[in-house]
Amino acid sequence: MLEKNPVIFIILAFVVIMIGTTITMIAPFKWINSESDKIAEVKPYTPLQQEGRDLYMREGCNNCHSQTVRTLAADVERYGNGGGYSKSGEFVYDRPHLWGSRRTGPDLARIGLKYPDPKGAWHRKHMADPQSVVPASNMPAYAFLNTPLDTTYSERKMKLLKFPYTQADLDDLKGKTEMDAMIAYMRKLGTDIPVKKAAAALQTPVTLKNPFSDLKTVEKEAEAIYKQQCASCHGEKREGTLGPALKGSARSDAELFTIISKGIEANGMPPFAASLDAQKIWKLVTYIKLDSK
Ligand code: HEC
Numbered sequence: 470m471l472e473k474n475p476v477i478f479i480i481l482a483f484v485v486i487m488i489g490t491t492i493t494m495i496a497p498f499k500w501i502n503s504e505s506d507k508i509a510e511v512k513p514y515t516p517l518q519q520e521g522r523d524l525y526m527r528e529g530c531n532n533c534h535s536q537t538v539r540t541l542a543a544d545v546e547r548y549g550n551g552g553g554y555s556k557s558g559e560f561v562y563d564r565p566h567l568w569g570s571r572r573t574g575p576d577l578a579r580i581g582l583k584y585p586d587p588k589g590a591w592h593r594k595h596m597a598d599p600q601s602v603v604p605a606s607n608m609p610a611y612a613f614l615n616t617p618l619d620t621t622y623s624e625r626k627m628k629l630l631k632f633p634y635t636q637a638d639l640d641d642l643k644g645k646t647e648m649d650a651m652i653a654y655m656r657k658l659g660t661d662i663p664v665k666k667a668a669a670a671l672q673t674p675v676t677l678k679n680p681f682s683d684l685k686t687v688e689k690e691a692e693a694i695y696k697q698q699c700a701s702c703h704g705e706k707r708e709g710t711l712g713p714a715l716k717g718s719a720r721s722d723a724e725l726f727t728i729i730s731k732g733i734e735a736n737g738m739p740p741f742a743a744s745l746d747a748q749k750i751w752k753l754v755t756y757i758k759l760d761s762k
């Protein structure tokens with residue numbers, strides 16, 4: 470009966486759809502993006518980082534890279550880099566957000582934690598020629614970003630976005646290349662969240678004694694971890710590339726364990742305590758002590 474009256478039908482259909490819309494899309498604003506989701510440590514972008522972010526959009530990096538670590542354990546382990554999953558408060562300064570929906574390449578939400586080197590040596594090499602670092606990579610080369618950065622609108626962007634900036638920040642843009650801006654942006658991603666250090670502290674074992682003295686039992690597994698986590702900086706055969714050679718290190722087991730756990734961030738060696746458990750780090754220590762074959 471009713472369906473034969475188009476006006477009533479349209480009104481009722483509209484009401485039903487609005488109920489669904491209200492419940493799923495409008496009502497949640499009551500309890501998300503509230504004050505309690507704010508994260509004090511999350512800082513707005515500097516002019517250089519913001520320029521990098523704009524280049525990231527210009528180049529369409531978001532077509533291959535997402536920027537959100539889901540709450541799934543596998544996601545956190547693979548992309549968290551010790552920072553855990555993404556929280557809504559981390560995105561307050563992202564306009565527009567770059568969560569993305571495709572992962573042809575890895576998620577980059579926490580990439581700043583993965584390569585903490587202030588000079589960005591890893592990124593420079595990787596961006597210019599991805600295959601020189603990760604041989605199987607299908608990421609295109611971006612060596613052409615080594616051109617002077619266009620800063621015409623830098624200040625206007627900061628004003629429009631209402632981000633704080635100083636004259637020193639703007640002066641800092643002088644002589645910078647597009648590559649510098651991109652790397653400044655990469656190095657910022659995920660680093661505002663302070664959970665990494667806490668996770669690292671939990672991982673320190675009570676004794677610094679290597680439980681794996683017999684290489685034979687761990688070699689296979691250690692080699693796989695090494696290839697995945699270390700080879701891009703220390704070379705496929707531990708011969709050293711961006712980082713030093715690791716063949717048959719003369720350092721003690723405890724020393725190696727400490728270096729791998731805590732990293733030497735100022736010089737570009739990332740900490741692994743938050744992404745690898747103690748057992749895996751010990752296996753790597755045993756593997757590193759192995760002499761070249
Ligand atoms: C065609 C898809 C594609 C595009 C476009 C692309 N990437 Fe990638 N990217 C990849 C793949 C695949 C990897 C993993 C292999 C590697 O490390 O090279 C990767 C890796 C990376 C990594 C290292 C991730 C890690 O966890 O080690 C960074 C950083 C990165 N890309 C940044 C960028 C930036 C910045 C852009 C845009 C200028 C970009 N990518 C464009 C596919 C892409």
Ligand code: HEC
Nearest residue numbers: 584591698699702711712713728729733736737738739753
């Ligand atoms: C992003 C690049 C990068 C990655 C990834 C990386 N390292 Fe390093 N590593 C470095 C750099 C650079 C140094 C040199 C730091 C210094 O001289 O202070 C270093 C130093 C070291 C040292 C000390 C070497 C010595 O005797 O002075 C050890 C041990 C080490 N790395 C092990 C590892 C292991 C194991 C992994 C994988 C779990 C790894 N690294 C992953 C860059 C990296």
